[in-house]
Amino acid sequence: MNNFIQTSTLQKVFRIILAIFMIYAGFSHLTFNRIEFQSQVPDWVPLSKDLVVILSGIIEMIIGLSLLFWKKQRVNVGWLLALFFVLIFPGNVAQYLEGRDAFGVLDSDRARLIRLFFQPVLIAWALWSTGAWKAWRTTKE
Incomplete structure (x- = not known):
């Protein structure tokens, strides 16, 4: 892929905004927000919630830094970040289904559903x- x-x-x-967001979220x-993310x-x-939060935070920071500085792999980093967002989605669904509050704003089923x-x-x-x-479109032509 080009x-x-x-x-x-x-x-x-x-x-750049997305990269800063990812670095901030990872930090x-x-x-x-370590406890909040555990929800x-x-x-x-099958892993400790704390370990999952720590690992995902590290991954977010690496991806965010890669978005900023790894120009030659920018397209691959984009796909990696999209995959990361897909992989964490079940956690967001579980938070909604189990009614777990977080961050002071995800405190209702409506807020969790909108998210x-x-x-x-x-x-x-x-x-x-x-x-x-x-x-991707270029490779399909």
């Missing part, structure tokens, strides 16, 4: 801002 897809200034700005997993780990995951609809937006954001969609 990792040298040209992206627009708008895509670059949104990629918060490891520090001040998103489904009970069926589920943002996951596809994040996936699209990752693929669009990195040029991954364009690269």
Whole structure:
């Protein structure tokens, strides 16, 4: 896959915003929101909730830094981030189904349900801002 897809200034700005968001989220997993993120780990995951939160935080920080600095692999990082968002979605669903509050704003079934609809937006954001969609379409021509 071509990792040298040209992206627009708008895509670059949104990629940087997403990268900063990912770095911040990863840092918060490891520090001040660690307990809150544990509420998103489904009970069926065969690892300690704390370990899952720590590992996902580290992964988020690595992906965020990669979005900023690993230009040659930008398209692959976009696909990786989209996959990450897909993989964590069951945790968001479990949080909704089990009615677990978090972050002071996910304190109702309605808020948790609305949040589920943002996951596809994040996936699209990752693929669009990195040029991954364009690269995929180019390979289909």
